[in-house]
Amino acid sequence: MSRSVAVTGMGIFSAIGKNLEENHRSLIHGKHGLSHPEILETVHQNLPIGEIKSTNSDLADALNLDKNHAFTRAALLGTIALKEALQNAKIEDFTNIGFVNGNSVGGMDMTERFYREYESNPANRRFIQAQHPGFTTEQIAGYFGIDNYVTTISTACSSAANAVMLGARLIQSGRLDQVIVGGTDCLSRFTLNGFNSLMIYSEDFPKPFDSERKGLNLGEAAAYLVLESADFAKNKEVLGYVSGYGNANDAFHQTASSENGEGAYLAMQKALETANLNPHHIDYVNAHGTATQNNDLSESRALIRIFKEMPAFSSTKSFTGHTLAAAGAIEAVFSLLAIKHQQIYPNLNFNSAISDTRLRPFTELKSTKIQHVLSNSFGFGGNCTSLIFSKDE
Secondary structure (H helix, E strand, C coil): CCCCEEEEEEEEEECCECCHHHHHHHHHHCCCCCECCCCCCCCCCCCCEECCCCCHHHHHHHCCCCCCCCCCHHHHHHHHHHHHHHHHHCCCCCCCCEEEEECCCCCHHHHHHHHHHCCCCHHHHHHHHHHCHHHHHHHHHHHHCCCCEEEEECCHHHHHHHHHHHHHHHHHCCCCCEEEEEEEECCCHHHHHHHHHCCCECCCCCCCCECCCCCECEECEEEEEEEEECCCCCCCCCCEEEEEEEEEECCCCCCCCCCCCHHHHHHHHHHHHHHCCCHHHCCEEECCCCCCHHHHHHHHHHHHHHCCCCCEEECCHHHHCECHHHHHHHHHHHHHHHHHHCEECCCCCCCCECCCCCCCCCCCCEECCCCEEEEEEECHHHEEEEEEEECCC
């Protein structure tokens, strides 16, 4: 990469914590955030979800929003997480900063709630435009007054990872010196019903990479990184570097990965190439690891194709659930926490390896030397993205 891309701030809001400190505490103590629905209104009360136990009113009050605001839940979560990232990076001037936001659900939680009332209740029509993921981005950007470069990426579950990649490329090319990147998604009946209808939703807690895995569990979350060119950030504390990235598409199926993990393999290969690293340099892999039959086998085969000797790996979705577009950002934060604290976070609920691959994730917290972390995010339609975060330039 022609210009080093430093991470100078990050913020997160998930089912295991409302900030960086709480999320890290949950990771080291093995405390997951999965429970049955309390805030999401759904008939599927038996399905565990990674739900943030704060109402929209609570979140809006925390942001001092006017009662007639048009912030949907994804925008509320995103604004709170972004506020922490900006405070962490000590940024107050947004004149020349960029904002790349990953989002897939958009304001669907509100449009599905008020759909049948739009004709009779004009007050709720302000949420109609919230259906578009870009509206979520604009609401968040507007709260902070960010208007220099604002864009949305919506590539399903790789959205936030692609936002990180685009932000890094904007800095690398010299287009911008500072870019906020990440993503936000909230729970909705549409996504819960949709994944359940695909018969890949588990009625139990997820078991990533386990031979007895039964499916994923959805979650909601938001997370953001502040990226700056290394020269621009020379007087700041640097939390790590975006040293590599790769995106590929196996073009295999709308909702399934190819059996040999071609897209995942190519994305990891490209990430290593852009970072100028060899596979043996990777100390930890934060795997996509959704706990579905198809994904975990496909990703396992791709990992075996990349690594002659498998590094430590785990799926932190066993803590948060699968947060869709936010997943790449959530796991980017976890990857940087792993570098900062020199820790590998456990893969919860694992008992026995998949017979075809025999890969065994780490199931307990481990302190070890970590220089480079590879983080995978794979989306529907075969859109696969891998990021590499490094301790030093």
